[in-house]
Amino acid sequence: MEIQRNIMDYDTVSLDDDNSAVVIIDQTKLPGNIELISLKTAQEIWDAIYLLQVRGAPAIGVAAAYGIYILAKGIDTQDYDTFYAEFKKQKEYLDSSRPTAVNLSWALNRMEQVIIRNSDKTVPELKQLLKKESIKIQEEDIRVCRTIGEYGLSLVKPGDGILTHCNAGKLAASKYGTATAPIYLGQEKGYGFRVFADETRPLLQGARLTAFELYASGVDVTLICDNMSATVMKNGWVNAVFVGCDRVAANGDTANKIGTSVVAAVAKQYQVPVYICAPTSTIDLSTPNGDAIKIEQRKPEEVTEMWYQERMAPEGVKVFNPAFDVTDHSLIAGIVTEYGIARAPYSESLKEIFAKKEAIEAEGV
């Protein structure tokens, strides 16, 4: 008898036992098959991020941190400058896999800082410090997501309807997810949320991943097509929208999966608050506003034929396939971080969030 495997029992991203590979759930195979794959080379790691075998801003950051660690481990030199030069080459390559989710560069830069701050250490010592930092990044991700869940839970009440778009769940992070964190914590407390998951064309992260993980967790989830979000909100079935993010700009404009801005515009029409669940690792104060966020453009085949037995569009037709869009800060009721909920004006409140973060870090809490 096949053992009933629950997706929630698997780590989205991990290091293998001998620290020689990044192990991920291949999310392109979900929900049909739960397959773990080991990534050992720079090309394998790059491909896994680009092909969305591992995806979601926090999960991409953790995969990149583990990835650059195992690549650094393989650099065969005892000379600091030679080691650092090769590290930078590998880091720049991994950083080129996807442009929008800031966690990729955030994690890689954080790993590089370990080398910069420890120029007096030997190469073996640097490799150990890189391992330690990569594990710390994943441990923080788990703590951060749970804290976001706690703040998010304060925005809803038992029995509420929650709509989410794309997958900002456990499969986009290490555990809890970001937008799903309030849902999972509510599940622990018996809140009985009714969740509506947008399927999220063209790659169907909502159908294949969010509905999959929530259903596996016993959450009351209803899968809807993207064009149905207006109806469920008009019917009064949604009390709040929780979504993830890939990059939050200094003024609160937020890049997230394509279609998020549509959900936010419809939510405004029906007076449903939209909350961005945003680890501070996904907030980029160096990006002034949404116009400055680079939006990844992906292949037309994802739109025209990816999920169909036959092509569903004429051969050669023009296709526009931006992977993300930017939700204007004016459509966002709150940005839920692990240091509290930022409210408009975000150009001020996000700075206050980071000031709180820095003060707590300075205390070594």
Ligand SMILES: CSC[C@H]1O[C@H](OP(=O)(O)O)[C@H](O)[C@@H]1O
């Ligand atoms: C926890 S944030 C996840 C975020 O990333 C997703 O994009 P992709 O599936 O292309 O990596 C989507 O925008 C989610 O909201």
